[in-house]
Amino acid sequence: MSAAVLPSVAPASDSGGHHGALTADRAASLLAACSTARRASELHAAVVRKGLDSDRAVAFRLQRAYAASGRLDHSLTLLGRTKDPTTIFYTSAIHAHSSRGLHLPGLALLSDMLSEGLLPTAHTLSASLPACRGLSLGRALHAYAFKLALSGDSYVATALLSMYARAGDAAAARALFDEMPDPHVVSVTAMLTCYANMGALDDARRLFDGLPRKDFICWNAMIDGYTQHGKPNEALQLFRRMLRSSAEPDEVTVVLVLSAVAQLGTVESGKWLHSYVKNSRCVQLNVRVATALVDMYCKCGSLEDAVAVFHGIGNKDIVVWNAMINGYAMHGDSRKALEMFVQLRDQGLWPTDITFIGLLNACSHSGLVEEGRSFFQSMEHEYGIDPKIEHYGCMVDLLGRAGLIEEAFHLVQSLTITPDAVMWVSLLAACRLHKNMALGQRIADFLVANGLANSGMYILLSNIYAAVGKWEEVARVRSMMKASGIQKEPGCSAIEIDRKVYEFVAGDMSHPCTDEIYAMLDKMNALVKEHGHVPQTELVLHDLDEATKEKALAVHSEKLAVAFGLISSRPGSTIKIVKNLRACSDCHAVLKLISKITSRKIVFRDxxxxxxxxxxxxxxxxxx
Ligand SMILES: [Zn+2]
Ligand SMILES: [Zn+2]
Incomplete structure (x- = not known):
């Protein structure tokens, strides 16, 4: 136990804050009400002067008063000096540590206590369980609690449930939950958070809806679940409901909802949230919230707003610079992204691995091969940052796009880490783009032979085999695609009109204005053909005749969203579309022509x- 220097016991002027003799009872009650370390040491001095420090009740309260006021060192020294401390002394010290996130010291105290031959009480177990990270120790304590017949105690059961929920063992947590006659809100919140983290959103929502009074922790857990598991629209809707409830959103809520809006790409909702933060009394526009705003505006296609927020931040840290660099890279403004790097170095900031992902992406999107190579070199040699798989991925992409496919392939082959699917897709896409079918076929053969081909690659593989006339291989890829049973994630495009989000999948007929949308779509397709567009039917993978393939392309989700945008927004206004997948090249060609024919700017995020x-x-x- 550490031997921290305790405060001196020199006489204090008004030791007890009370006229008359300081008795043990009086000292104990004053200590129970004590809330600052300074007050604790004043009382400590008085207690020593009166010789009351050997009184066990006083010694215990003193130990607890130091712990409660954050002087764990003093508290531990007192515990070390206590003759034959009982379970209650240890329990108080364990609680003081584990509730402050000092897990290992908390568990070390439990171990000290057990080796003294003392038996834990329900309080000891419920104070120790929050310090268990990981299941093995938690399970051991569960077994011990069962042996001592304490596992049914409501505090112990709640702490056990929270332990399992934190470690992601939903089944064990649920089993305890179902045994609780009247689960406390702490148990419901722990269970709900566990479900939300693992993406069991319906189960989480059932618990959430069943709560009569929801505090901000429950709201945040539910919103977080939706945001992390691809349901940003639900997250936003829930936040609107939260504003109508009695719970006050905090900084965490706002950062979560901003991330949901960034996923949605809906700038009007983002602006509404921004003005909410400006006018809110409970959320400060600090650097963390401002960073989330910069990120949101970049991803919602409004670089100007992102830049305005960025310049308004007083003390910029590297995280917000990274958000801005990534923003410029995403929008293809590579010059600006590279300039930002010079500026942040001038400010004396040190780049992180995320900074380099932004810079390499910027170089990749603009074909800046030499700059990219030099950033990749300096990252390791000047800044001491080991490249991760993402950085190698950026380099493969950069080289591949620029047509240096052999070099990209060598880079992949030289990796000591296993290349991920993203890298192979970059390489295959580069082979197709630069019509290097020989290498494309070599890579394709390698992937197919080693069982590395996945649903994201099938179209590329099939295109490459088709281009070199390997029809048997094309058929093989198609049957692999069917056999894999993995459904390709359906393409979905969203458009925001009057702060409402409309989503379209290919061939979507669910919108109330379907007839008008399809009429506009026909018009669009006819117009682009007049302007020389030839539908890229080779992109359609199924065994269909040409006309049917053309039809399949014509109803792609991004085209439907644009058609809807054209009929439901002012002429001349910008149309903003967000798609969950990479842009398909037929739609890309059509959208270019549409922007010309209709004189509309189209901002499209893939x-x-x-x-x-x-x-x-x-x-x-x-x-x-
Ligand atoms: Zn398309
Ligand atoms: Zn483009």
Whole structure:
């Protein structure tokens, strides 16, 4: 036990804050009400002067008063000096540590106590369980609690449930939950958080809806679940409901909802949230919230708003610079992203691995091969940051897009870490883009032979085999696709009109204005054909005749969203679309022409980046 220096016991002027003799009872009650370390040491001095420190009740209260006021060192020294401390002394010390996140010291105290031959009480167990990270120790304590017939105690059961929930063992947590006659709100929240974290959102929602009074922790857990598991619209709706409830959102809530809005890409909702933060009394516009705002505006396609927030931040840390660099990279403004790097170095900030992902992406999106190589080198040699798989992925992408496919392939082969699917897809896409079918076929053969081909690669593989006339291989890829049973994630495009989000999948007929949308779509398809567009039917993988393939392409989700945008927004206004997958090249070509024919700017976010279609061309330079 540490031997911290305890405060001196020199006479204090008004030791007890009370006129008359200080008795043990009086000292104990004063200590029970004591809330600051300074007051605790004043009382400590008085207690020693009166010789009351050997009184066990006083010694215990003193130990607890130091712990409660944050002087765990003093508290532990007192515990060390106590002759034959009982369970209650240890329990108080364990609680003081585990409730402050000092898990290992808390568990060490439990171990000290057990080796003294003392038996834990229900309080000891419920104070120790929050310190258990991981299941093995938690399970051991569960077994011990059962042996001592304490596992049915409501505090112990709640702490056990929270332990299992934290460790992600939903089944064990649920078993305890179902045994509780009247689960406390702490248990419900722990169970709900466990479900939300693992993406069992319906189970989480049932518990959430069943809570008569919900505090902000429950709201945050539910919103977090939706945000982390691809249901940003639900997260946003729930936040609107929260504002009508009695619970007050905090900084965490706002950062979560901003991340949901960033996923949705709906700038009007983002602006509404921004003005909410400005006018809120409970949420400060600090650097963390501002960073989430910068990120949201970048992902919602409004670089101007992101820049305005960025410049308004007083003490910028590297995280917010990273958000801005990534924003510029995403929008294809590589020059600005690279400039930002020089500026942040001038400010004396040190880049992180995320900074380099932004920079390498910027180089990749603009074909800046030499700059990219030099960042990749300096990252390791100047800044001491080991490249991760994402950085190698960026380099493979950069080289592949620029046509240096052999070099990219060598880089992948030289890796000491296992290349991920993203890298193989980049390489295959580069082979197709630069028509290097020989290498494409070599890579394809390798992936198929080693069982590494996955649903994200099938179209690329099949295109490559089709291009070299390997029809047997094309058929093989198709049957693999069917056999894999993995449904390709359906393409979905969203558009926000008057703060309402409309989502479209390919061939969608669910919108109330379907007839008008399809009429506009027909018009669009006819117009682009007049302007020389030839539908890229080779992108359709099924065994269909040409006309049917054309029809399949014509109803792609992004085209439907644009058609809806054209009929439901002011002429001349910008149309903003967000798609969950990479832009398909037929739609890319059509959207370029539509921007020219209708004189509309179209801002299109795909899974990786933004495309700004203006007057027949795209800011990506057809390079994505
Ligand atoms: Zn398409
Ligand atoms: Zn583009």
């Amino acid at each position: 899974r990786n980046r933004f495309h700004h279609f203006v007057d027949g061309s795209c800011t990506c330079g057809d390079y994505w």
